[in-house]
Amino acid sequence: MPRPDPDLVARLRAAGCVFAEDEAALLTAAADGPELEVLVRRRIAGEPLEHVLGRVDFDGLTVRVTPGVFVPRRRSEALVHAAVAALPGSAHPGRPLVVDLCCGCGALGLAVARRAAVDLHAADADPVATACAAQNLAGVGTVHTGDLFAALPTGLRGRVDVLVANTPYVPSGAIGSMPPEARDHEPRTALDGGRDGLDTARRVAAGAGEWLAPGGALLIETGTAQAPVLAEVFGGHGLVAHVGHDEDRDATWVQGRVTV
Template structure:
């Protein structure tokens, strides 16, 4: 493992030993890892937000930095008795699964991805939590009845500029779906589409959360405000090198004056 360039060779060897059921299976797993396959694809799972998330070959591996996004989403979701949560571009479904788990199961979860392999994998992770996974392109995959009702919208959109994809580590570039990595010329193409549709799917006061790079954050926040008419702010975690944009659909502040609200006339 060390000769193959694995930085944490001893730790990875211990995980492979624990995962393999036979010597032949261990040998095959070591060969795959030495050839550059992501460790998570080899053992079949990733640790994320305290969960062991199933990860199938070819599916985007959830990054530990994205736990920060889940933490921000959890803080927002706790305002609701039972929030309606959507995990868009869900990959393994790790974000939605982690959020619902943090809420003690008190949430209704829907997830969607355009990649059939990701959809199959996500179903294994979210079905035990009562979640439903749909296959399709962004909002087109979701049941129409969710429009205007989503309290927390997680969108782990790809944000690597196309020209930078060839410089990604081989584990990602070769073994993860290109659609989960390539965000277009400036890395923000998919975000533009999500932001443009988010306002129609969010409930008043509901929030869209997505990860981006520190350099992209100002433009990403501007897009959320301009395309989605959402109030956007940026949150960062230096320890995890994570940057998250939180964009909220304004809640109406004016309401009709009902009889009980009107001042009584003096006689």
């Protein structure tokens, strides 16, 4: 990539962009002339770089992410890898059925489907997110809009081999101390998990048993301190649970299986 204009780098640095050189190079590669200036002004005003560029790198893929949609975090790649590892073995008849609940732009499901041949359904309550997911998952999976399991076709009941969910898990009281990029540009419904951050995760754990196939797995990303609480919730709904952690990605999740 050619060296970006030093004035542009200086403007981005003055606006607080830590990786000003890299960002300037990416913005310059995305547009030029007046169009570039529009992108630069959006970035200087505090929009996440991924929204300005309209894309994010996730698990080796370039994924579309539009303004108003949660930007997938690198740490969630760990959830993808754990979900792939939880897929049934080759004795399973046909393609395993995977559901990405609270899918946002659909990055998690897309990454699972790139790593394994699966039947993929993804769902989110926010129609802005599902419009974005439908673009990312065109030809890969089916996207539904609605509240958690109510969004899914009833024909999936009792058949889901792997249910993966990155539910909102920031405690309500901690939203105010999030970086402004997230707080001001990602929907509160994508971040706020209620008093202890586990409201939506509890609902997913409570409903999962009805949708999972015998031996099926549920995986929910969570904070490290929340994980033991969520693992107990899983246990209360008949799932044999353990906590997974990926040191490199600073990622934690709870994984549970329906006993056969």
